[in-house]
Amino acid sequence: MNTPIGVFDSGIGGLSVLRALQKALPHERFVYLADNAHAPYGEKSEAFVRERTETIAAHLLAQHHIKALVVACNTATAAAIHELRAQHPQLPLVGVEPALKPALALSRTGHIGVIATRGTVASDKFARLLASVQGEAHFVVQACNGLALAIEQSTLPDQAMAAQAQISHLLRSYTEAMGRFGTGPGDIDTMVLGCTHYVFVEDDLRQLLGPGVQLLSTGEAVARQTQRLLAAAGLLNTQDANSSARSMRLMTTGDLQGLQAAAMRWLGLPPELCEAAPAKLQT
Template identity: 65%
Template sequence: MTAPNRAPIGVFDSGIGGLSVLQSLLTALPHEHFVYLADNGHAPYGEKTDLFVRQRSLAIAQHLIEQHHIKALVVACNTATAAAIHELRTHYPHLVLIGVEPALKPAAQSTRTGRVGVMATRGTVGSEKFARLLASMDPATHFEVKACNGLALAIEQSTLPAHAEQAQAQVSQLLRQYIQELGEFGSAPGQMDTLVLGCTHYVFAQEELQQLVGGEVRLMSTGEAVARQTHRQLEAASLLSPQAAPAQAHGRVALYTTGDLSGLKAAAHRWLQLPAGDCHLASTI
């Protein structure tokens, strides 16, 4: 039987967006092994009901515990964290659990103009968890929040070879639309000088977003903060893996999808330089 500290860390998202978090985890935890599950077959979560997202989150957690014997679970999805993290903690009180949330706190610390833009899914911005987070912020910082319907799905579909060109055009169109609707970005008084990427998918559009808002605007995501928190929690639970890791990422991570395998393969290669052989179907969850 595998020693608890040598067990893998589970990571899941509604699709490929959580690969941006996995990227940070691989860097911050070089001696750990990971099992990533993309629930593409039921994506996008951001436009589903809270009940549906909770049911999927519980089913995936159970699968990762039973099939892969994970020692920790990173919920690499803002929508799933908002809808299901409390229920997951209730069901699995002994499992190290890490969620994600939009980076409002670091954005408030970073801004010089006192104005911050937030892009997230409808499921995230409509959640009680997000409402509490927003209410907890210093009123001196103004947050302009935009629910970006369709954007996560378009980014997801841009990895599918058969739909890539059309989906990428839609991504570009939606980015321009939502940035325009948010308002004026820049470093002058009254402008937003910080943009929070409140969905892990949006990280994969950050180059185009940076061009749209200008180089002086800071983009804030959650991957590095989640990786640091995961390290802290594993260390506190004495579950960090012994320092005997492979020299490269290949072999340290297995990726699964409930949807289109070609899309996961393309995304894993494009953003993490992982080979197709690391990607598998998990259609029974």
């Protein structure tokens, strides 16, 4: 089935998931929507995030006839995935959540760090996830206010330098607050990236935390789950892979130049694949 898979995030963070999806599903078409005009979701109310999520899902279904939807945002998943499943029971839906359970298998010290947005950390869904693994390891959870926004701003030419300085400051401040990182007894040896934006500052984190600390994101797991759901529903595209120009479409409710820069920087996609989302989605 050659209709596209919908992917959306509050901004550019979901591009890290899109990258994994494209690699795992090279025959598929994708339409990506970045809700930059309302980013970051992690610092908005749950009701607001739920309303935006439902509006964007309805748009992607009506205008792009998507065959599956990947909610490539931890905050939106926590706030709205259950409602989306109830509203669209026939639509294969994949959300993202912090990789706490996979982290258990990797950690040798039993001390695991989790960084995420305030909205994710405060959600009932995250509380249930954390409760499900309590007692199996010691989890240090840190809400990182401002980090997703700084990563968004780092793609804008006139804000890039200031944003990068802010990223460095925030990462150092938040990781220092979490405790000691390393491979010794009591050290945090595994860090869960609980926001899709944070994948794009992995290099900065590695410099701060050292080579012995493992970083866990969710893109590959989401891609595998998407592939499983499409296969089970008989929706996988069996045609030859399309060229990127025909198989990818990216939209933003915010700054088009920022999305173009991010798509080029992290996915190697040309600017002409990016466009402004319809005006009704921008307000």
